[in-house]
Amino acid sequence: MDKEAIPTKQQTLVLFPIPFVGHVLPMLQLAKVFLRHGYNITMVLVELPVGSPNFGAGVTDRIRALNKFISFHVLPAVSYDLTENSSKPPLLVLLQLMRRYNDALEAFLCSIPRRRLHSLVTCMFSAHAADVAAKLRVPVYTFFASSASLLAVVAQLPPLLAGRKTGLKDLGEEPVEFLGVPPFPASHLMPSFLLDPEDDMFRTMISVLKRCTGTDGILVNTFESLESRAVQTLRDDLQCVPGRVLPPVYCVGPLVSEGACILDEGRADRHECITWLDAQPELSVVFLCFGSLGLISAEQLREIAIGLDKSGQRFLWTCSNTHQQAHRFLEKTKDRGFGSQFPPMTQGIISTLSFHRGS
Template sequence: MAKTVVLYPGLTVSHFVPMVHLAGTLVDHGYAVSVALIDPAVNGDPAFRAVVARAVASMPSVRFHALPPAEDAPMLSPDAPFVPRYIDIVGRHNDRLREFLCSSTAHAVVVDSLSVEALGVAKRLGIPGYVMFTSGAAALVAFVQLPSVLAQVRARFEDLGDAPLELFGLPPMPASHLLGEMLEDPESDTYKATMTSLDGIPEADGILVNTFESLDARPVAALRDPRCLPDRIMPPVYCVGPFVGGVGEAKERHECLTWLDGQPDRSVVFLCFGSSGYHSAEQLKEIAVGLEKCGHRFLWVVRTLFTDDPDALLPDGFLDRTGGRGVVVKQWAPQAEVLRHRATGAFVTHCGWNSVLEGVTAGVPMLCWPLYAEQKMNMLRMVGEMGLAAEMVGWQQGLVESAEVEGKVRLVMDSEDGRELRAAAAAHKDGGVAAWSDGGSSRAALARFLSDVDRRWQGRTRSAEAA
């Protein structure tokens, strides 16, 4: 009988998809996988519900179990603070998760990094509990240290402004580049919920990270150093990525891929800002003017909350004037496929970690335009240590002007600096391939994780027999 691992994925696309990729990997290694699902309807984003539906339909070897709805459970919505609402939803489902685990033979539970409260459910049942951290190792280094660093600096992070924050294992980082939730009033529910969640991550029996060691060598080494968390014991960290790409196959090939087929190699700039990346009408016009003036081919995914017709927000005649060399896609495009296409030459990204990994594994140089979450932290590493990206600096003032869009696109596509970015991107692409090859670091990390699961389960069995 196959050993069973229960996965408890997150409630957003960026957290759910890597967990589903982990499910497929575990099945490939002979494990039975059950995925416990909080009702996807708690997330008002139809894109999330669609991704969950595709996963259920396309993975018959994985058992998806819908937890009974919790009474009076709130919904995630743009008009409510995200983190405290998210944690409230998870907490209200703890009893449902416990009932499911009691009815199954779980050898281990892997919970999303925003659902660490659920670790307590597994531990009370004597089941090994792990965290799936869906960002990179550098963000993990920062997150596990920040609760104790706050006590040392004796100031609100917001009050530090751009003052450099010193964290073990990382270059100095402006305090303003932290998660937005950490820059709020320390007495607010959002701040307290965020810090409590981060503080719970090291309580896991181990942490799986969606990265590979050659990409995150310095922060991975820091996570294994006792100085990273001097007053606590840091659990083992397993770099098991890169998990990239979507879930399930589309019924039809997206028309933007057909357009790319007709373009020269590495000639197209791809602009996409994630499943929740929106820009103001003013910003959309600045992007459009910059793309028109730069003269390069482009594929631009436009998401907007203001209208069902984003074309109406673009400058008059823009689509006609650029129709021969540019395409505007509404709401969604198959990002991983676009990035892997031979015609794609650069990627303008919000620096969400899934997007970073998709750019890295495609070997595409990037232009960084962070919007929210840990994206500013990711940007610092992409531009600095990784050396595969340049920064759109206008985001810091709240508006990237057309001249910068034009200039940065030309930099990455035409200049010697751009060729250096491309070379660095190609080197990291090779590292991603090597990580899952025979003898690769991610393959070895997964083997260590599975060995730890088996060891802990055997220890639990022996204890039960002795009792």
Template sequence: MEKETIVLYPGMGPGHLAPMVLLAKRLVQHGFSVIIVTTEVPHQPGSTNSTRSDIPSPDPSISFHALPAVSLLPVKNKHPICLKYDTIREYNPKLLEFLSSLSAAVKIIAIVLDFFQTDAISIARVLEIPVYLFMTSGASILAVWLHLPVLHHIIEKSFKDMADEPVHVPGVPPILASDMPVSVHDRKSETYQGRVRNYRQMIEADGIIINTFEALEPRAMAALKDGRCVPDRRMPPVYCIGPLIAGIDKQKESQGRHECLAWLDSQPKRSVVYLCFGSAGAFSPEQIKEIAVGLQSSGHRFLWVVCSRDDAKNIFKPRSEPDLNSLLPDGFLTRTKEQGMVVKSWAPQIEVLNHESIGGFVSHCGWNSALEAMLAGVPMICWPLYAEQAINKVLLVEEMKVGVLMEGYDKELVHAEEIEAKVRYLMESEDGRTVRERMAAFREKAVKALVQGGSLDEELRSFLKDIRNAKKMIATASTEFTDLHILHQPCKV
């Protein structure tokens, strides 16, 4: 009997593709075959191939199909986010052609789109295939995104002009306007217009998958379920298929075990502070020197993944290979050789966080990193850098209370004294111990969600059941996207 097939259409780049592969593996466990359709990052030929090569060999029931690259003329001063939206629309006809060619040979029962790919909802409507969105973030971020078009009509000022005024979103603690992503700070900007349009389109899907579990974000989930985030509009069902993260990396024997793990083996239990800032996070040389001084002054052991970029705030530019001799203070590595270890660019994060020597995690508050820390029971020092990370910080520090805030994260420079103080606070104080205990309690909830028959399994089964009933949903859905001529066309806010 032919397997039912689910098509996954991730966003561009490794941060969007890798979570889709984890979702694909879950779907295969339930008897489905999966086709992952990939695209090239704008003006970066070969980006798909390099991303796929970093992914462990998937199940034979998972196949990849790369759409032919599209040609976009470079536009001077075009923001990369807007360029990404333009590229997605250009790919629509190629996606339609590919899926149409499959229809005779493969039984496609659903399409799952990355939340960036809402312009491809039109393809599913044309083909009359149920369509779902996949959010790599949690319920609180989804609540914010869905509510942004509402805020657009009730707040006349730009967020950049509101400074420290609170932004209120149902189910989410108040967020300072300055903590909203930079791409939506200016309501007149092209990025803001694209974002609002993107988030308004999300509710046209038949459902939304998010990487969380309800016990982690009960307030946000309640607001999503009762429709408070999108008043007077249909709220699609939300499925909490999380925590969805990779298992502990098992490197090939030929590669050997990363040297940092051997160093951790020799350190006392819960004595090491781990510093890492994600796949795009990087610091200026000045900030790196401040971090170095703060770590040394704290007296605590550390494992630090150093990443640098000349323009540290431009996450769309590649990071450079760090030259530790020029970036770190003179003699730092010699003075701290018994205290810490510095590695360049990358460490096996899940293995590191689950090592018994790790006692704290200085993080950019990316959602995947937060979930990984939670499953390892490691409390956090929150240092958001870009995108929605400052909103995650609000959730981790104020709502869950599993992290402490690195003051000055939103300034040009976080000084060494603050870094030292927060490391000492987390590792030495009674309040720091309380944060650790709260994280341990959330770890128990996360583990419970993951066990066989837990909430992840239940939500996934509910999602798959709804897919099979989705023809009825399609029949009553909006016909806004059924005209082929709109496949290329952006719509205005």
């Protein structure tokens, strides 16, 4: 089917992120790039069952209100026994949940005239939707919101882990080597990859990694001169993953938010960190946030605090509400720093807000 006969402004790109702030917001910035090139954009979000992990009540409505040039379509909640699966890691629950939306996503894609449907763009954790695109013969791309260096690791992990009887946890601090990045201790990998190979989380994550690097192309939130070594490795058909050709890699970054916060400044629930940031000199604040699922050991926490203390620098630090050591440090340094403890699924919202102010 010849899409070239259809003017760009009449073609629709469908974006389908997992409902984490760290995936939805970068994809919104990507959407703005496509808008500037004349495409129509529809972002598909999911309504999760009550009690499942998500990124905060009301956030979806505010995102939609602040992005009026983007169409949004919400897939209705699917049935899922959260009680029966309450002992599973939240990320595993969400990944299993997302697969259940494939039928609804397929129905939505079919509602768009095929000659107008340009492609589907998924994120790393929604790449299973590529199966839907393949069924409908729709081009599908993965948007990788992190760095090319991490993508190089992601691409090489499945063959590294294939056939192992034990997880990488057994390697401890022993360095692991990936083409395109410096060696680093095995313990620095995501905890999911340190598990026993028979663990559900381990197997699910390996499946995710294989799927997200098996689409028609990968859009990476970076620029080539920043990560030339990793990008060149990803583009080397014979070197990166022996026996496998990765899809084309496109550097589309940096994608940086241009203005409006998720939480309107005029709202009563405007977070106090924004008021604090407004009072700091321009470009004077070091910002620390390790994502909504970031886990920091007590030793790492202590080293971060020592570094901040010795630097004498203003800082904003968001951390999990389980880090009591951080709370004591924040009290000690409140004359030049600001920090709060948030539930893990809320950190991403605060991190987004902070980048719009004096950091």
